[in-house]
Amino acid sequence: xxxxxxxxLKRRKPVSFENRDKTSTMPFMIPSIAGxxxxxxxxxxxxxxxxxIDNPINQEFVAFDNYISLLRNHAFMLSLKNTxxxxxxxxxxxxxxxxxxxxxxxxxxxxxxxxxxxxxxxLVVPVASVILIWQVVFHYNGVINVFLDSVxxxxxxxxxxxxxRLVVVMLFLxxxxxxxxxxxxxxxxxxPLDVKEAALIDGVGPIRRFFRIKxxxxxxxxxxxxILSLINSFKVFREVYLLTGDYPYEGLYMLxxxxxxxxxxxxxxxxxxxxxxxxxxxxxxxxxLFVIDNKLGSSVDE
Amino acid sequence: xxxxxxxxxxxxxxxxxxxxxxxxxxxxxxxFIMPIVLTVTNSFMTKSEITANYGKIFSExxxxxxxxxxxxxxxxxxxxxxxxxxxxxxxxxKSPQYLLKFWxxxxxxxxxxxxxxxxxxxxxxSFARYKGKFRNTMFxxxxxxxxxxxxxxxxxxxxxxxxxxxxxxxWSVILPGIFSPFAxxxxxxxxxxxxxxxxxxxxxxxxxxxxxxxxxxxPMSKNAIYSVAILLFMDYWNMVEQPLIMLQNNEDMHxxxxxxxxxxxxxIGLAFAVAAIYMVLPLLLFLYSEDRVLEGIAxxxxxxx
Numbered sequence: 105x106x107x108x109x110x111x112x113l114k115r116r117k118p119v120s121f122e123n124r125d126k127t128s129t130m131p132f133m134i135p136s137i138a139g140x141x142x143x144x145x146x147x148x149x150x151x152x153x154x155x156x157i158d159n160p161i162n163q164e165f166v167a168f169d170n171y172i173s174l175l176r177n178h179a180f181m182l183s184l185k186n187t188x189x190x191x192x193x194x195x196x197x198x199x200x201x202x203x204x205x206x207x208x209x210x211x212x213x214x215x216x217x218x219x220x221x222x223x224x225x226x227l228v229v230p231v232a233s234v235i236l237i238w239q240v241v242f243h244y245n246g247v248i249n250v251f252l253d254s255v256x257x258x259x260x261x262x263x264x265x266x267x268x269r270l271v272v273v274m275l276f277l278x279x280x281x282x283x284x285x286x287x288x289x290x291x292x293x294x295x296p297l298d299v300k301e302a303a304l305i306d307g308v309g310p311i312r313r314f315f316r317i318k319x320x321x322x323x324x325x326x327x328x329x330x331i332l333s334l335i336n337s338f339k340v341f342r343e344v345y346l347l348t349g350d351y352p353y354e355g356l357y358m359l360x361x362x363x364x365x366x367x368x369x370x371x372x373x374x375x376x377x378x379x380x381x382x383x384x385x386x387x388x389x390x391x392x393l394f395v396i397d398n399k400l401g402s403s404v405d406e
Numbered sequence: 407x408x409x410x411x412x413x414x415x416x417x418x419x420x421x422x423x424x425x426x427x428x429x430x431x432x433x434x435x436x437x438f439i440m441p442i443v444l445t446v447t448n449s450f451m452t453k454s455e456i457t458a459n460y461g462k463i464f465s466e467x468x469x470x471x472x473x474x475x476x477x478x479x480x481x482x483x484x485x486x487x488x489x490x491x492x493x494x495x496x497x498x499x500k501s502p503q504y505l506l507k508f509w510x511x512x513x514x515x516x517x518x519x520x521x522x523x524x525x526x527x528x529x530x531x532s533f534a535r536y537k538g539k540f541r542n543t544m545f546x547x548x549x550x551x552x553x554x555x556x557x558x559x560x561x562x563x564x565x566x567x568x569x570x571x572x573x574x575x576x577w578s579v580i581l582p583g584i585f586s587p588f589a590x591x592x593x594x595x596x597x598x599x600x601x602x603x604x605x606x607x608x609x610x611x612x613x614x615x616x617x618x619x620x621x622x623x624x625p626m627s628k629n630a631i632y633s634v635a636i637l638l639f640m641d642y643w644n645m646v647e648q649p650l651i652m653l654q655n656n657e658d659m660h661x662x663x664x665x666x667x668x669x670x671x672x673x674i675g676l677a678f679a680v681a682a683i684y685m686v687l688p689l690l691l692f693l694y695s696e697d698r699v700l701e702g703i704a705x706x707x708x709x710x711x
Contacts, residue, residue, distance in 0.1 A: 125536040128615045136529030137544065139585030144551055147562030205434065208427040221696060222435035225442060228692040228699075230644040232666035233685040234441040236677055237448075240482055245462040247482045278438060283703055290704035310423070328707045331553070338555035342646045346667040359557050360647060367564070367651055379561040386554060 154376035170377040180378060183362040186355060191337040194273050198333040199326060202281050206288035207314065220289075224282035231279060235346045242271050264353045272356060275343045280336055284329045291325035292318065327397040331390055338386070442685070444484065449493055449682040451486040453675030456493075459483060464674040493679030501673075504662070504680050511661035511684075513576060514649075515642045518583035519635050526589035527631075531619050533590070534597035535605070545594065548587035556647040564651055576659060578652035583642060589634050592705055596630035597623055633702025636695060640688045 155171070158164045174180050209220055226234075241247045242262035249259040262271050295318060303313050319326075341360030344352055350364070359382060366375050448456070459481040497504050533545050551559065559582075567578040600623060608618045624631075644663055653659050662684050669677045692699055 126538060129532040129535045132528035132615070132619065133532035133541075133544075134528075136525045136585065136590060139525060139581075140548070140551075140587065143566050143582045143585050144559065144562055145547065147565045150565055151562050205431065208431050211424065211427055213424055213427050213431065219431045219435045221693070222439045223431075224696075224699075225689065225692065226438055228640050228688040229442055229685045230663050230666075230688070232644070232646075232663045233681040234445055235667055236681055237441040237444045240460055240463060240480060243463045243480070246480055250479045278441070281438070286700050286703040287707050290700075290707065325707060335553055335555060338557065339647075341556075342644075345646060345650075349667070360555075363557050363560065364650060367654065372565075375561050379558050383554060383558045386558070387550075390553065 151376040151379055154372050155380050157373065160372055170373045171381065174374055174377045174381065177374075179357070179365070180362050180374075182354065183357050183359045184381075186357055187338060187340075187359045190269065190272065190276075190340055190358070191334060193269065194276050194337050194340070195330065195333045197273065197277055198280050198284060198336070199329050201277060202284035202329070203288050203322075203326070205281065206285050206292060207318075209285075209289060210292050223285060226278050227280075227282040231275070231343055232346050238271075238275060238347060263348055266355055268348075268353045268356050272340060272344055272347070275347070276337070276340050279343070280333065284333065287325055287329055287332075288322065291322045295321045324397065327393060331393055334389060334393075335386070338382070442689070444482070445678055445681050445685070447484055447486060449678040450489045450491070451483075451678070452488055452490040452492050453496075455487055456675050456678070460674060493676045494683075496676045497679045497683065501676065504665075504676075504683075506658075507660060507662040507665040508684065510659055511643060511663060514579050514583070514645070514661055515639055517580050518642050519638045521584040522586060522589045522638060523593075523631060523635060525584060526587075526593050526634075527624060527627075528619075529590045530593035530597050530627075531623050533594040534600070534623070545590075548590055552587045552591055560647060560651050563648075567652060574653055574656040574659070579645075579648050582648070588641075589638065592634050592702070593627055593630055595705060596627045600626050629698065629701065630705065632695070633698045633705065636691060636699055637702045637706075639691065643688050 154160065156165060156167065158166045158169070205223060209216060213219070239246070243249075244259065244261050244263075246262070248262065252259055260267050262268060299317060299321070303317050308316065338359065341358040344356045344358055345361070348356060350361070352361070359378075363375065363378060366378065451459075462480050533541055563578075563582040564573070567573045567582075570577075572578045572581070604622060605618060608622055613621065645661065646664055649660050649664050657665075662680070666677075666681060666684065669680070
């Protein structure tokens with residue numbers, strides 16, 4: 105009898121609980137889903153729709169005309185090219201430098217927590233606050249050029265030449281190194297102790313220890329940091345804008361500059377097509393990284 | 407004998423590696439905090455010292471600073487010649503426009519942080535308690551959108567704000583901020599770790615969903631809520647893109663994070679104080695709760711799994 109009741113309970117419990125959970129937890133997500141739909145999801149489909157019509161009043165279907173004219177648009181292609189060049193330079197650095205710093209911080213070093221705090225602090229400081237110092241240092245009449253002049257090297261126009269990319273890369277790294285370093289430190293802390301100890305006992309040197317053991321365990325966090333830095337590199341407009349304003353040196357004209365300037369002329373079709381293209385590029389890059397990570401990471405199970 | 411030698415060698419190796427680490431870390435750390443330190447120390451310079459040191463950079467028009475002395479060469483000083491609160495007094499008392507911009511920042515950031523978390527708590531509870539096709543899909547879309555840069559999300563945001571007729575008002579920045587998915591992502595990941603046995607126990611005690619949510623899930627996510635709040639605060643305190651688009655025709659409502667870059671040559675004597683005031687709040691918050699910030703960042707990597 106008891107057995108029967110028990111088996112009956114077993115049979116019924118999961119089903120009834122699940123159904124109850126489904127409906128009773130539904131109301132909790134209504135505000136979030138509603139707001140998300142209203143501000144992000146539905147207008148995104150409108151954007152998609154706008155990218156295929158001639159203008160919001162006429163609403164005539166024009167297939168890929170908006171995209172084609174965008175790809176022929178000099179300003180858009182320039183901003184796309186600049187953004188991609190920046191990503192190619194900045195992302196590897198934003199992965200490697202924090203990784204090295206995190207490995208150094210893993211050792212038992214005096215004053216470790218002070219170094220850590222100092223390296224992370226730029227993360228919390230608004231970029232706008234330090235722009236002044238950046239300008240004092242890199243301006244044509246600034247500190248670096250004064251120094252270069254004193255050692256007899258010709259001054260460089262750091263904001264209005266190809267060197268400006270370097271300046272922005274430095275600002276980007278200054279801002280983003282801390283975050284990535286924290287992620288790597290967390291990953292290093294998660295490597296099981298017995299694995300580390302086994303490697304130490306086997307007498308494997310620090311460099312081989314890194315490539316043979318740590319790198320394996322960290323592959324997924326390296327993957328994540330790469331994605332994150334890539335996305336952040338698309339956001340570098342902020343730094344460029346604060347440093348040089350709406351119309352920077354040609355090499356610093358970023359996608360967001362194009363979007364901002366197109367907003368001013370309220371060309372919805374172009375804006376929409378641009379947003380969709382950027383969305384596709386980001387999605388493609390992330391998907392690619394996922395594929396690479398799956399191939400690399402299959403050897404180690406987390 | 408041999409053992410001693412290798413041990414000694416290993417020791418020397420260890421010392422050398424620590425010294426190298428110290429040098430590299432010390433150098434990088436110094437470079438990293440330099441802009442912050444310089445901004446703070448320069449904020450205590452007198453107006454005439456600022457003009458003398460940096461006049462060459464900030465007065466290209468040449469007209470604004472004719473009367474005062476300008477050094478031939480830019481002179482970046484760490485310690486001011488004379489410590490003065492002149493800049494602060496000018497900012498806080500004589501130039502209300504900076505305080506107004508500061509208030510703008512506060513008015514945007516506080517409601518976004520509070521309401522994004524409140525809205526997210528509900529959604530996260532729902533996502534964590536029950537997994538179904540709809541919820542999994544929704545959660546995936548949230549993450550995908552979280553990863554998109556502003557170039558993608560601002561155009562939809564703008565269309566809705568235009569349709570609701572809230573462009574160039576505070577709401578056009580605050581409302582999309584509240585429904586941004588970052589908090590949902592972190593809090594869902596946190597709540598998913600709460601064991602289901604606790605839910606069962608609460609149910610047997612007769613708790614309804616609202617009670618489980620309020621008495622079990624929210625208290626158990628306290629640390630994550632705190633981390634998310636700090637990260638959100640820092641992120642929105644630094645915002646630039648949203649106000650530039652949403653408040654195109656209403657610069658009076660720009661937050662200080664945008665306005666700071668527009669300080670012109672004539673006001674360079676107080677710029678460092680404004681910059682310092684603006685970074686003090688997030689900096690103190692960070693130093694006060696560094697561990698929570700680190701936890702929050704570390705938990706954001708849960709994207710995969």
